[in-house]
Amino acid sequence: MQPNSIFKIQHSKRLLLTLLLAVYCLLFTASNVHAMHLSEGILPLGWAAFWSVIAAPFVAWGLWQMKKIAAVDISFKPLVGLMAAVVFIISCMPIPVPSAGTCSHPCGTGISGILVGPVISILITAAALLMQALFLAHGGLSTWGADIVSMGVMGSFTGFLTFKALRSMKTSMAVAGFMAGLFADWATYFTTSVELASGIRGDLPFMPLFWKILIAFIPTQLPLGLLEGAMTAGMVTLLYKKRPDLLVKMRVIRPEEAL
Amino acid sequence: MKFRVRSSEFRELKSKSIPLLVRFLIAIVLLLGFLSFAFSTDKWSGVDETVVEKFAKEHGREAREPLINTDQGDLLIFLFLIAGAVGGFAAGYYWRMLVAEKAPKMKGQKQNSRG
Numbered sequence: 001m002q003p004n005s006i007f008k009i010q011h012s013k014r015l016l017l018t019l020l021l022a023v024y025c026l027l028f029t030a031s032n033v034h035a036m037h038l039s040e041g042i043l044p045l046g047w048a049a050f051w052s053v054i055a056a057p058f059v060a061w062g063l064w065q066m067k068k069i070a071a072v073d074i075s076f077k078p079l080v081g082l083m084a085a086v087v088f089i090i091s092c093m094p095i096p097v098p099s100a101g102t103c104s105h106p107c108g109t110g111i112s113g114i115l116v117g118p119v120i121s122i123l124i125t126a127a128a129l130l131m132q133a134l135f136l137a138h139g140g141l142s143t144w145g146a147d148i149v150s151m152g153v154m155g156s157f158t159g160f161l162t163f164k165a166l167r168s169m170k171t172s173m174a175v176a177g178f179m180a181g182l183f184a185d186w187a188t189y190f191t192t193s194v195e196l197a198s199g200i201r202g203d204l205p206f207m208p209l210f211w212k213i214l215i216a217f218i219p220t221q222l223p224l225g226l227l228e229g230a231m232t233a234g235m236v237t238l239l240y241k242k243r244p245d246l247l248v249k250m251r252v253i254r255p256e257e258a259l
Numbered sequence: 260m261k262f263r264v265r266s267s268e269f270r271e272l273k274s275k276s277i278p279l280l281v282r283f284l285i286a287i288v289l290l291l292g293f294l295s296f297a298f299s300t301d302k303w304s305g306v307d308e309t310v311v312e313k314f315a316k317e318h319g320r321e322a323r324e325p326l327i328n329t330d331q332g333d334l335l336i337f338l339f340l341i342a343g344a345v346g347g348f349a350a351g352y353y354w355r356m357l358v359a360e361k362a363p364k365m366k367g368q369k370q371n372s373r374g
Contacts, residue, residue, distance in 0.1 A: 041323030082353030
């Protein structure tokens, strides 16, 4: 038997196994699912306005930077288009976590923060969250600012800075991508806990309620963060192997680091 | 009496036992997944319900209906399908362009073992 045909058989076996796993997941793990984002009416108006004021300059900065880069490089837009679609899908995709018996979603802002930079990633997140709040009953318009701050600002900057810091310490692409995805996810839910605790606490002290909420997120978000890390590492590594020129162009790596 | 294992035998044993172990672990994970599905009382609620809305309700805040309420019957599933199809098409289209098309040769390209 030719080595090529052996490879094809192994490849089709792997494909079959993946399909079987996907069918298993659909049959036995999917059900009525909901995801995160702060829903309409959860935050008092004052707090909702406060988070919107925090988010607004970041979104404006993203728009300004997008316009500036696209004016000199029209090929930047397809990558932003890809990242917007990826963030939109990932952040409304509920994933069942068997260890917790609940569902939640990854954020996708780790990978977008790495590839298009944290500021444009915030813009992408704002657009994705707006569509979800308007048409998918996922998140709310009054809580849009709070969701932008947790998922967009914190997720994108944490992912970007983690990746840059680890790469500057000569860490491999896969490890840096994994840690960036992991910390971007955890930072998002950490910030959501801050937003929720500060919004609903009334006269109660902040810290006990914050810890209570954060601990309640852990059974779901701990494994989901690991999944987001693996996903981010996979995407970054694939791009590094297939299109290192794009990573150089996006200033993710230096030209001499390309394969 | 000394028990000695040759390195080739050890390698053979290792190559057989690791895939078996991996299959065993996958089977355990799938079994646990199935059991947790079958016996969980509140099946797969989102963390918005189990954490966000639960704590908000305890402190006197409740989620309002969204401005455009698509959570009626199967309408939400339909919209998720449309959103998934449109988003999936856009992601797939650009992904293909990014990873399947040939990269142009870069100046000063060299081999690098890192990554």
